[in-house]
Amino acid sequence: MGNNINRREFISLSGGFAGMAALASMGISGWGDNEAELTVDEIESKQHSCDVLVIGGGMAGLFAAIKAHDAGAKVLFVSKGRLGSSGQTPFAKGIFEYDPKNAKLTIDEFVEKVSLSAIGTNNRVYTRQLAEHSKARVDELREWGFFESPLYNKSFSKPINERQIPLMERITITNLIKENGKIAGAAGFSIDEKEVHFFNAKSVILCTGAGGFKPNGFPICDLTHDGTIMAYNIGAKVTGKEWNDGHPAKEKNAAASFDGWGDMFLQKPSTTDINIRHDLGVDMNYQAYVGGGGSMRMGPQGPNGGASVKGGPQRPAGLDNQMPGGQGSKPEGGKRPPKGKEGGAPPGMSGGVVGGSSAGMSIHKSEGLVPINDKCESNIPGLYAAGDALGSHMAGGIYTQIGSSLAGSAVQGAVAGEAAAEYSGKTEIQKLSKSKINTIQSEIFAPLKRESGYSPAWVTQTLQGIMIPNFVLYVKKESIMRAALAYVVELRESHLPYLRAKDLHELRLVHETRNMIITAEMKLKASLMRKESRCSHYRMDYPEIDHENWDAWINIFKGDNGEMLFEKQAFDSWS
Amino acid sequence: MAINNISGCIGCGVCVKTCPTDVIRLNSKGKAEIKYPEDCQICHLCRMYCPVDAITITPEKSIPVIVSWG
DSSP states (O other): OOOOOOHHHHHHHOHHHHHHHHHHTTTSOOEEEOOOSSOGGGOEEEEEEEEEEEEOOSHHHHHHHHHHHHTTOOEEEEOSSOTTSSTTGGGOOEEEOOOTTTOSSOHHHHHHHHHHHTTTOSOHHHHHHHHHHHHHHHHHHHHTTGGGOSOOHHHHHHHHHHTTOOEEOSEEEEEEEEETTEEEEEEEEESSSSEEEEEEEEEEEEOOOOBOSSOSSSSOTTOBOHHHHHHHHTTOOEEOTTOOOOOOEESTTTTOHHHHTTTGGGSOOEEEOOOEEEESSSHHHHHHHHTTSOOBOSSSOOTTSSSOOSOSSOOOTTOOSOOTTOTTOOOSTTTSOTTSOSSSOOTTOOSOEESOTTTTOOSTTSSEEOOSSTTOBOSSTTEEEOGGGBOOOSSOSSEEETTHHHHHHHHHHHHHHHHHHHHHHTOOOOOOOHHHHHHHHHHHHHHHHOSEEEOHHHHHHHHHHHHSSHHHHTSBOHHHHHHHHHHHHHHHHHTGGGBOOSSHHHHHHHHHHHHHHHHHHHHHHHHHHOOSOBTTBOBTTBOSOOHHHHSEEEEEEEOTTSOEEEEEEETTOOO | OOEEEEOSOOOOOHHHHHOTTOOEEEOTTSOEEEOOGGGOOOOOHHHHHOTTOOEEEOSOOSSOOOOSOO
């Protein structure tokens, strides 16, 4: 990888970003004194022990906790937010159900067609698993009352309460802990109580979702790739960072997620049938870029509502007439009312739209930990991931089946829960060493102790100014990505160590900011490495699909000296 | 503003727990208040979960909004 950049190159390439970063930080306090409202001495340390620790209270975490418990494991369930009310789960209203009795395709045909749409980027084993297991998960959800309310906390709580699975909410997990080469637990802090928690576990399942750069217009501002970065820090391999989710926001009040999606958030969930597409990559971003960023509307169009511009991302034959929200299409993966009328823009998206509402997020299920088998297991013994935290490439590098995202989280959560329970049944717990506990505790709370420093909000807005513009990660070019990378490395090296926190809310923002910056570096470097265009990864300088060199995923892992390393893994192979 | 107003709060704390981005906290009188408005993602979950319909939300963000173009 030749991602290094010298200072001269940096200066010559990056003039435009400086202005943007300055603009981005308007109205937010940057460097300043830290008026901390609590001291580190007030923090109480608590320790917990279990067989299986499930992190993340969305759809994947729900099934992971339940299936691990039902397989006989002592489970502890911890969530950054409230059960069923954090991450993307509360906003996903369509869930794919493959019912062999009335399916219009056999499972073999389904897998084949998804693979065609994904241009080979999907992992067929996980695509098949989705179809095979989806009905069983949907049946269980129905039993718990999932389909009876637009709000999921009650139906999610039912099976958890019935089993008396201990649930801890509003705990921000910051670290995974490895001892003797195996997973040993995790650590994090409460945003309500002055408490740090150490969890000693035989196995851990990350159900921490995906993430973004706290973008505007898509409800993912609590998702910052926490699980992925924690796992990367202890040696896990991660993948899928070059793909892009291409959801737009409304031009007016772009940050208003609810308003952008009309009444969809108010709807009860329902099931979706087979409907394979090639949606919500970067077609609209390309059109806006080539057309000079003119007023965009949903559906097939040129930048000013005229004929489509030439060039841009290639579509597989037979899937070439579907634009996001256009004639006969419904965007993606669980984010649309599933059985509404065909065609038309998403609810509330009828006016002008702008890109970047989900900036920093890849395609669902395509970024996260690299699975080493079909059991959602990572390369770290005892560490599993499910849902958007697992880079299963279930759908591939583009949205291929409506409702599959939510279904995939349920399916993979259950698979990981059973596998982790089985693993913990034949493993001794790895004791947490005192020195590691002390080091982690002091790292977690260091920003509270700083007398002055950068506010995480300022660093986040600066990062947004660098990463969200259309010409950085959506319509990619080597020169711009190298310039952006120089800025991101600067943030990592010279700003991350000086983040300040005055209270537990801001401490959470500090850790989220850290995770976003590492993610930005991964996304830029993976995008530089993939010298071709395919699915939701589009490079102006390499616009063609390159089957000879790039029928492969990109894995990212930490080297012995802390450097970010990259490797190719051939499609349809295991790491 | 994002979450604009909380009026008629009964102090149940559901909105505090529900908010994905930790915008709302209970104040010293045990009532919900908008403590970190700049982090609001305007998703309306707090409003939808509120048992007494006490929360009013407007679509504007309180800090500058970065988008991909425009």
